[in-house]
Amino acid sequence: MRKLAYSMDLAHLRQIKNDIVPALFTSHQFDLIIKKFSGKEMTPSEKNEFSRTISKKMKGILQLVNKQSNGIFIYGKERMIPERLQQASIYLKRFSRQFKNKHIILTGSFLYSKSYNDIDIFIVSKYEKEERSEGKFHINHLTEDVYTSLFFKSITKLCISNREIIKYPIKEEASLDNFISLYQELFNDLDKNFKGIRSTLREFLLQASFIANATVPDSLDLRNEANSIINLKNPKEIIKNIFINAVLIGVRKEKALSAMKQMLVSYQEVIKEYKQHAPYYLEVMDAFKRVISLES
Amino acid sequence: MKADEFKEKVKQILNANIKFDGHVDMVINNIPEPKQNAILEWVGACSLGIERPEPCKNFRNLISFIYKSSDNKIKGILTKEKNAYFIELFLDKHKYYDRKRRYLGI
Numbered sequence: 523m524r525k526l527a528y529s530m531d532l533a534h535l536r537q538i539k540n541d542i543v544p545a546l547f548t549s550h551q552f553d554l555i556i557k558k559f560s561g562k563e564m565t566p567s568e569k570n571e572f573s574r575t576i577s578k579k580m581k582g583i584l585q586l587v588n589k590q591s592n593g594i595f596i597y598g599k600e601r602m603i604p605e606r607l608q609q610a611s612i613y614l615k616r617f618s619r620q621f622k623n624k625h626i627i628l629t630g631s632f633l634y635s636k637s638y639n640d641i642d643i644f645i646v647s648k649y650e651k652e653e654r655s656e657g658k659f660h661i662n663h664l665t666e667d668v669y670t671s672l673f674f675k676s677i678t679k680l681c682i683s684n685r686e687i688i689k690y691p692i693k694e695e696a697s698l699d700n701f702i703s704l705y706q707e708l709f710n711d712l713d714k715n716f717k718g719i720r721s722t723l724r725e726f727l728l729q730a731s732f733i734a735n736a737t738v739p740d741s742l743d744l745r746n747e748a749n750s751i752i753n754l755k756n757p758k759e760i761i762k763n764i765f766i767n768a769v770l771i772g773v774r775k776e777k778a779l780s781a782m783k784q785m786l787v788s789y790q791e792v793i794k795e796y797k798q799h800a801p802y803y804l805e806v807m808d809a810f811k812r813v814i815s816l817e818s
Numbered sequence: 819m820k821a822d823e824f825k826e827k828v829k830q831i832l833n834a835n836i837k838f839d840g841h842v843d844m845v846i847n848n849i850p851e852p853k854q855n856a857i858l859e860w861v862g863a864c865s866l867g868i869e870r871p872e873p874c875k876n877f878r879n880l881i882s883f884i885y886k887s888s889d890n891k892i893k894g895i896l897t898k899e900k901n902a903y904f905i906e907l908f909l910d911k912h913k914y915y916d917r918k919r920r921y922l923g924i
Contacts, residue, residue, distance in 0.1 A: 717888065
């Protein structure tokens, strides 16, 4: 039962109760499953019933699902390079053996682009661990709260996984403060031509779609959009426009006005001390001013 | 150079008894001297006003300078009070840098 214990999601189980009761389990058996995976103490007769009937049935269902999917669940197959998908399946099995009973996801440019820097492996576990590189693999450990994040929703639109990916609602709130910070960081990265600019830009674009209530883009969409922007003559102008659009569409007028005015005051104070950088600051401030002008 | 020596040099450059945050010792002890010197040069550029600070949304009296190494593996944040002294140097990997940015509001 070890494998089942790790993959059981009680919220999902409750959601699908009508599909499995009475088709697969009786109502009483369903309650016992909930009790067992909630960590509540069971009576000896309940334990006996669980191991004698329920666990066997659950193991059988797991076998059936794994047989049908071969233990591999593919999302966004139509956008993947077929040969890469084959290779990725082999890697996924290898990592599933290396990290037993863990949810493993393989995603990123390896699946859809001829050129790639590394192969992104995400391992969902209970505890946070340092990311590391193992040859061509970039291994990231994520904690279970990632399931309800915007980042997870985006990466799992185009990935292969050793478990079926349940679609949870995003719990993360769209934060205007974080979005402003990303805009500031992106401007700085562009100005200094930092190596990590594409990563900051992808994060900015993802947050922009979230703030504006648009469809969450997958990693290929983000990569294509980021590359197009970077290759423009004046990427700052389009970044400002994306920022302005997202704030106008997705943020309450009063909140947007207050945040933009606050940012202008902060930058005006910085300009007093660092006059030599005024042209840069004025360009950053331009987007804040335009939001105020359009909202007022 | 060792982390303690690096910290002393930072204090000398800034002429301030600043605090250090993040895994500064680990970062400095694990990078070669040219990379250590690149960070010191950046600190010097911040001190001379060559580098550009950003306002901190969560602390109205603070501004911060951002450092990113050429390989994008080490990130730094040098915090200063507006029109006053340097306060703190943070050096760490990406994940902790993101947390620190969120904390400061930059």
